[in-house]
Amino acid sequence: xxxxxxxxxxxxxxxxxxxxxxxxxxxxxxxxxxxxxxxxxxxxxxxxxxxxxxxxxxxxxxxxxxxxxxxxxxxxxxxxxxxxxxxxxxxxxxxxxxxxxxxxxxxxxxxxxxxxxxxxxxxxxxxxxxxxxxxxxxxxxxxxxxxxxxxxxxxxxxxxxxxxxxxxxxxxxxxxxxxxxxxxxxxxxxxxxxxxxxxxxxxxxxxxxxxxxxxxxxxxxxxxxxxxxxxxxxxxxxxxxxxxxxxxxxxxxxxxxxxxxxxxxxxxxxxxxxxxxxxxxxxxxxxxxxxxxxxxxxxxxxxxxxxxxxxxxxxxxxxxxxxxxxxxxxxxxxxxxxxxxxxxxxxxxxxxxxxxxxxxxxxxxxxxxxxxxxxxxxxxxxxxxxxxxxxxxxxxxxxxxxxxxxxxxxxxxxxxxxxxxxxxxxxxxxxxxxxxxxxxxxxxxxxxxxxxxxxxxxxxxxxxxxxxxxxxxxxxxxxxxxxxxxxxxxxxxxxxxxxxxxxxxxxxxxxxxxxxxxxxxxxxxxxxxxxxxxxxxxxxxxxxxxxxxxxxxxxxxxxxxxxxxxxxxxxxxxxxxxxxxxxxxxxxxxxxxxxxxxxxxxxxxxxxxxxxxxxxxxxxxxxxxxxxxxxxxxxxxxxxxxxxxxxxxxxxxxxxxxxxxxxxxxxxxx
Amino acid sequence: xxxxxxxxxxxxxxxxxxxxxxxxxxxxxxxxxxxxxxxxxxxxxxxxxxxxxxxxxxxxxxxxxxxxxxxxxxxxxxxxxxxxxxxxxxxxxxxxxxxxxxxxxxxxxxxxxxxxxxxxxxxxxxxxxxxxxxxxxxxxxxxxxxxxxxxxxxxxxxxxxxxxxxxxxxxxxxxxxxxxxxxxxxxxxxxxxxxxxxxxxxxxxxxxxxxxxxxxxxxxxxx
Numbered sequence: 001x002x003x004x005x006x007x008x009x010x011x012x013x014x015x016x017x018x019x020x021x022x023x024x025x026x027x028x029x030x031x032x033x034x035x036x037x038x039x040x041x042x043x044x045x046x047x048x049x050x051x052x053x054x055x056x057x058x059x060x061x062x063x064x065x066x067x068x069x070x071x072x073x074x075x076x077x078x079x080x081x082x083x084x085x086x087x088x089x090x091x092x093x094x095x096x097x098x099x100x101x102x103x104x105x106x107x108x109x110x111x112x113x114x115x116x117x118x119x120x121x122x123x124x125x126x127x128x129x130x131x132x133x134x135x136x137x138x139x140x141x142x143x144x145x146x147x148x149x150x151x152x153x154x155x156x157x158x159x160x161x162x163x164x165x166x167x168x169x170x171x172x173x174x175x176x177x178x179x180x181x182x183x184x185x186x187x188x189x190x191x192x193x194x195x196x197x198x199x200x201x202x203x204x205x206x207x208x209x210x211x212x213x214x215x216x217x218x219x220x221x222x223x224x225x226x227x228x229x230x231x232x233x234x235x236x237x238x239x240x241x242x243x244x245x246x247x248x249x250x251x252x253x254x255x256x257x258x259x260x261x262x263x264x265x266x267x268x269x270x271x272x273x274x275x276x277x278x279x280x281x282x283x284x285x286x287x288x289x290x291x292x293x294x295x296x297x298x299x300x301x302x303x304x305x306x307x308x309x310x311x312x313x314x315x316x317x318x319x320x321x322x323x324x325x326x327x328x329x330x331x332x333x334x335x336x337x338x339x340x341x342x343x344x345x346x347x348x349x350x351x352x353x354x355x356x357x358x359x360x361x362x363x364x365x366x367x368x369x370x371x372x373x374x375x376x377x378x379x380x381x382x383x384x385x386x387x388x389x390x391x392x393x394x395x396x397x398x399x400x401x402x403x404x405x406x407x408x409x410x411x412x413x414x415x416x417x418x419x420x421x422x423x424x425x426x427x428x429x430x431x432x433x434x435x436x437x438x439x440x441x442x443x444x445x446x447x448x449x450x451x452x453x454x455x456x457x458x459x460x461x462x463x464x465x466x467x468x469x470x471x472x473x474x475x476x477x478x479x480x481x482x483x484x485x486x487x488x489x490x491x492x493x494x495x496x497x498x499x500x501x502x503x504x505x506x507x508x509x510x511x512x513x514x515x516x517x518x519x520x521x522x523x524x525x526x527x528x529x530x531x532x533x534x535x536x537x538x539x540x541x542x543x544x545x546x547x548x549x550x551x552x553x554x555x556x557x558x559x560x561x562x563x564x565x566x567x568x569x570x571x572x573x574x575x576x577x578x579x580x581x582x583x584x585x586x587x588x589x590x591x592x593x594x595x596x597x598x599x600x601x602x603x604x605x606x607x608x609x610x611x612x613x614x615x616x617x618x619x620x621x622x623x624x625x626x627x628x629x630x631x632x633x634x635x636x637x638x639x640x641x642x643x644x645x646x647x648x649x650x651x652x653x654x655x656x657x658x659x660x661x662x663x664x665x666x667x668x669x670x
Numbered sequence: 671x672x673x674x675x676x677x678x679x680x681x682x683x684x685x686x687x688x689x690x691x692x693x694x695x696x697x698x699x700x701x702x703x704x705x706x707x708x709x710x711x712x713x714x715x716x717x718x719x720x721x722x723x724x725x726x727x728x729x730x731x732x733x734x735x736x737x738x739x740x741x742x743x744x745x746x747x748x749x750x751x752x753x754x755x756x757x758x759x760x761x762x763x764x765x766x767x768x769x770x771x772x773x774x775x776x777x778x779x780x781x782x783x784x785x786x787x788x789x790x791x792x793x794x795x796x797x798x799x800x801x802x803x804x805x806x807x808x809x810x811x812x813x814x815x816x817x818x819x820x821x822x823x824x825x826x827x828x829x830x831x832x833x834x835x836x837x838x839x840x841x842x843x844x845x846x847x848x849x850x851x852x853x854x855x856x857x858x859x860x861x862x863x864x865x866x867x868x869x870x871x872x873x874x875x876x877x878x879x880x881x882x883x884x885x886x887x888x889x890x891x892x893x
Contacts, residue, residue: 649822653814660810664783664803 008057009065009080009133012088015050016129019043019122026118037103038120041475043125044099050129051092053172057085059503064135066506071138077197079135082507083268086344086500087132087260093486094252094351095125101359101479102245104472105366117157117243124150124249131257137186137196140261144182147223147257148175151250152511155242167241171234178224178231182261185217189269201269218265219276219284226258227311228318229288232624234525236295239307240371240669244362248609251310252355256347259317267323267340267508275329281322286434289315289441292598296448297590298618300373300583305452306354309397312445317343319438323419324509328424333511336501338526339415341513344501346408349490353396353405356483357452363476363506364456367469373452373583378461382469389455389480394453398446402536402543404490407497407524409442410534414526444590451586460577461534494524500583584616591618599624674722674892677767678839681715682801684833686777689808692828693773693815694766697754698756700746701824707833715798727846738853743827746810747820754854754871755819769815773808780804802836817878821861830856857873 026039057063062081070076073126082090102121106114127150130143152175156168188210191200206214224231239247266273292311299305320343327336361371363386370376380387396403416435422428461467472480490497498513506512513526525533591598599619644655685708692704712760713735720728751757776799806829813825830852851883 347721387875650814653810653822657807657810657814661779661807665779668786 007063008053008060008085009063009078009105011053012050012057012080012133013065013078015046015053016126018038018046019126019129019278020435021048021308023119023122026122027115029115029118034275037106037475038270040099040103040106042409043122044096044479047095047099047125049092051096053091054080054085054088054092054592057087058082058500060085064174067460072140074138075188076139076142077135077199078130078493079138079198079451080133082503083260083263084132086128086504087256087347089500090256090348090351091125091128091253093348094249094355094483097352097483097486098245098248098252098355098359099479100482101248101362101476103439103486104475104479105243105245109298109517110478117154119251120150120153120157120373121246124154124246124254127256128253135366135374136197137189137198137201141179141183141186144257144261145179146231147254148179151254152273153247154246155238155250156245158241160294164241167234168238169352171238174224174231174234178221181217181221181224183221185214185221185265188214188217190266197265198269199284200452202271204308206270208274211272212277215270215273216280218262219281222258222262222265223284225312226255226262226297226318227288227292227450228284228314230312230622232288233620233623233627235311236299236307236620239310239358240301240303244303244358244365246307248355248358251307251358252351255310255314255512256351258346259314259321259343262318262321262365266321273325273329275326275427278322278325278327278329279324279427279430282434283317283322285317285319285322286437286441287315288312289319290437291315291597293441293444293448294590294594295452295618295620298584298587298598299587300587301312301371301372302364302376302452302456303358303371305373305448306357306361309356309445310350312348313354313443314631316409316412316438316441317346319434320346321411323415324567326422326427327415327419327508330424332421334511335415335418335421337505337509338418340412340505341498341501342408342411342415344504345404345411345494345497347489348501349396349404349408349547351395352483352490356389356393356480357397359476359480359483360393363472363480367471368463368466370466374464375457376456376461376466377577377580378457379457379469380457382467383457383471385471385477386480389477389484390453390457392484393488394449396491398449400446402491402540404487404494407491407494407534407536411524411526413438414532431565441527447590451583454581455583459580460575462577492540493536494536537540585629597621620666627662671867672819673703674779677718678715678798681711681718682835682839684711685805685832686713686801686808689805689828689832690770690773692824693769693808693812697881698751698818698824699748699822700857701821702744702751705824705827705831706744708738708828709735711741712831712834712838712889715835719838724845730846731838731849734849734853739827740859742857746864747824748859750819750867754820754867756818776807776811777804780807798839799836802832802839805835806832808832819863819867821880823860826859827856 022039022043029039057080059082062079064077064079067076069077104118106121123438124147126142127147131140131147134140134143152168152172156164158164159168186196189201189206191204191205193200195201219228220231222287223229227235235251239251242250266277289312292308292313292315296305296308296312299308324336324339324343327333327339332444363383364376364379365371366385367383368376368379392403394406394537399405413435416431416438418437419431420428422431439601502512523533523535525531591600599621601619603613603615603618605614688704688708688711692701695701695704713732716728716732718736720726721731780803781800787799808827809828809832812821812828816822816825827882834852
C-alpha cells in the first residue's frame with residue numbers, strides 16, 4: 001500500500017532506541033528542571049511518530065528482523081505484524097498524551113529521584129515496544145521481565161513511604177508468579193526440534209492436552225499482569241502508590257501488553273482453539289468484570305477506584321476474547337471476528353480514557369494533595385480544564401454515545417446477542433446469563449463514574465483549601481486534550497478505527513468483519529443493516545439537537561418571565577459541604593445489595609457517645625481467603641527451612657558429609 | 671606381588687592408621703605432628719609411583735609434597751598454636767569410642783564405594799583407592815566432631831591429603847599444573863585460616879566455634 005519505499009519496523013526500533021537514549025539523557029542531566037522536562041515532551045513526539053508508523057504498518061505483510069544481540073547462537077528475533085502494529089498504535093497514542101502531561105507533572109522534587117524516574121519512565125516505554133515486537137520466547141521474556149522490573153521501580157519511585165514499598169513488593173511478587181507461568185507456557189509450546197522462535201512454535205504439532213496446558217498457563221501468566229480475578233490484588237495497591245502518569249501508563253498500556261500476549265499465544269501460536277478454553281476465558285472475564293466494578297463502587301480513594309475499574313475493563317476484554325474463541329471453535333468466523341474486534345476496540349478505548357482519568361486524578365492530586373474522595377469536591381470551579389477533560393473520560397468509560405466506550409461495548413453486546421446461533425445447547429443456556437452480567441457490569445460502571453465525577457468535581461468543596469486549587473498547566477492541558485480528542489474521534493469515526501482493527505482480526509482469524517467495515521463510513525453495521533446499526537454522528541446530531549431545543553425552550557419559556565426574589569432556603573438556613581452525598585453514601589446501595597462479596601468491618605458508636613464516629617472498612621474477601629493463607633504457608637515452609645540454618649558449623653559439616661555420602665552411594669548403586 | 675605394590679599397600683595402611691590416630695588425638699600439637707606424618711607418607715607414595723612409572727614430574731610432585739606438607743604447613747600450624755597459646759589445650763571430644771566405631775563403618779563404606787572404580791583402574795596402586803577415600807571421610811568426620819577452629823582446619827588439610835593420595839593411587843598423580851594450583855590453594859587457605867583464627871579470638875576471646883552459633887536471624891543477640 002505504501003507508495004514510497006518505507007519499512008516501519010526499523011522506524012519502530014529507532015523510536016525504542018530513541019526512548020532509551022532519552023532515559024539515559026535524563027539520568028545524566030543536572031538538577032536543572034526545565035532541561036529534564038523537555039525530555040518528556042521529546043518522548044511524546046516519539047509516541048506520536050510511533051502511532052503513525054505503526055498505523056501505516058497495519059495490514060502490511062509481517063516483516064521480520066534479527067538483531068545481532070542476545071546470547072551467542074540465540075539472536076533476538078523481531079517481527080512486526082498487524083497484531084503488534086495495533087498495540088503499537090495504542091501504545092503510541094497513549095504515550096503521546098501521557099508524556100505531554102508528564103512534562104508538566106514531573107517537576108523537580110515530585111518524586112524521590114527525578115533523574116532516575118525519567119530513566120525508568122523511558123526504559124519502560126522501550127521495554128513495552130520490545131514486548132510487542134518480540135518474535136522468540138527468549139526476547140519476549142527478556143523484554144517482559146525488563147518491563148516488570150522497570151515498572152516496579154516506577155511504582156516505588158516514592159520509596160520514602162513504607163506502604164508504597166510494600167505495594168511495590170506485592171506487585172513484584174505477582175509479576176514474577178506470572179512470569180514463571182509464561183516461562184512454563186513457552187516451555188510447553190516449544191517447536192519441533194526445541195526451537196523457541198515463534199515461527200517454530202507456530203508449526204509445532206501438539207496434542208490437545210498440551211495445547212490446553214499452554215493456554216491455561218498463558219491465562220495465568222498474562223492474567224497476573226492484566227489482573228484477572230484471583231491475581232488482581234496488586235492493582236488497587238500499586239496504582240495509588242505510583243505517580244499518576246505511571247498509573248496511566250500501567251493501566252492504559254501495560255495491562256494491554258498482557259492482553260497482547262494472550263492473543264499472541266491463544267490465537268497466533270496455538271492455531272487450533274477448543275470451545276472449552278473460550279468458556280473458561282468467558283467465565284473468568286465476566287467474574288473479573290463484576291468483581292472489579294462492585295469493588296470500584298465502594299472505594300473511597302479515587303485511584304483505587306480507577307484501579308478496580310481497570311480490573312472491570314480487563315475482565316470485559318477477556319470475556320470478549322473468550323467469546324471469540326467459542327465462536328471460532330464452532331466455525332463461526334464472522335462472529336469470532338466481531339467479538340475479537342470488540343475486544344481490541346475496547347483495549348484501545350480503555351488505553352485512551354483510563355489514561356485520561358488517571359492523568360486527571362494526577363492533576364487533582366497535584367493541585368490539592370488529596371487522594372481521598374471524602375476530602376475533595378467542587379473542583380469544577382477552580383479546575384475547569386481538568387474537570388472538562390475528566391467529564392469526557394467519565395462519559396466515555398461509562399459507555400455513553402457518542403463517545404468511544406459505547407462503540408466497543410455495543411459491538412460486544414451485539415456479539416453476545418448473536419450467540420443463540422451457537423450449535424451447543426449448553427452454551428446457548430449460559431450465554432444469556434453472561435449477557436445479563438455484562439449489562440449489569442456496564443450499568444454499575446456508569447454508576448461508579450457518576451460517583452467519581454460527582455464527588456470529585458461537583459457539589460461543594462469538602463475542604464476549604466480546595467477553593468484555591470490551581471488548574472493544570474499548559475503541558476498538562478495538552479496531554480489531557482490529546483486523549484480527549486482520541487476518545488471523541490474514536491467515538492465519532494468508529495468505522496475508521498474498525499478498518500485498522502479488521503486487519504488484525506484478518507491476520508489472526510483468517511477472516512475479518514467484512515461488510516461491517518466495508519460499508520458506509522457513517523454507520524457501523526456489525527451483522528446486517530436490518531439487524532443493528534449505529535451511527536455516532538447521527539447520535540451526536542440528535543443529542544445536540546435535543547439539547548439546543550431544550551435550552552432554547554427553557555430560555556424562551558422560563559427566562560422570559562423570571563421573577564427576582566429572595567431565595568427560599570428550603571428550610572436550610574445554612575448549607576454546608578457536609579450535607580452533600582459522600583463517596584461512602586453513594587456506594588452504600590451497592591454495598592447493601594452485594595454484601596456477600598465484601599468483607600465489611602463496621603465500628604458502630606454507642607448511643608450515648610457524645611462525639612459519635614462511625615467507621616466502616618470494606619475489604620477484599622479474596623485477600624483473606626487466598627492471599628493471607630498463602631503468605632502463612634510460605635512463612636511456615638520458610639520456618640522449616642530456616643531450622644537447617646542455625647549457625648552451628650559442625651552441623652553444616654554434617655550436611656555436606658551426608659550429601660557427599662549420599663552422592664557416592666548413588667554412584668555406587670548405578 | 672611386586673615390591674612396589676607391597677610398598678604402596680604399606681603406605682596406605684599407615685595412612686589409614688594416621689587417620690584413625692587423628693580422629694582419636696586430643697592434643698593439638700600432636701595433631702599437627704600426625705598431619706606432618708601424613709605428609710611424609712604422601713611423599714613416599716608419590717616417590718614410589720614416580721619410581722614405578724618413571725615420570726619425571728612425579729618426582730617434582732613428591733618434592734612439592736615434602737616442602738609443603740611436611741615442612742611449611744606444619745610449621746605454620748605449630749607457630750599458630752604456639753602464638754595462640756593452645757599447646758596445652760585438650761579438645762573435648764564427642765565420645766571417642768563411638769567416633770571410632772563410626773570411623774570403622776565409614777572405612778567399610780569407603781571400600782565398598784571404591785570397589786567398582788578400583789576394578790576399572792589399571793594402575794599398580796588400585797587397592798589404595800578405598801583407603802584414600804576412607805581417609806577423606808575420616809578427616810571429614812574429624813572436622814564434624816571437633817569444636818576448635820584449628821582442629822577443623824587440620825581436618826580440612828587431612829582431607830586434602832586423602833584426595834591427593836587418591837589422585838596418586840589411581841592416576842599416578844594429576845597434571846603438574848593442577849597440582850601446583852592445589853598446592854597454592856592449600857597454602858593460601860592456611861594463611862586465610864590463620865588470619866581468621868586471630869580475628870575469631872579477638873572477637874570472642876576463644877577459638878571455640880560454639881561462639882559463632884548465634885542465629886543468622888539474630889534473635890536479639892549481636893554477633
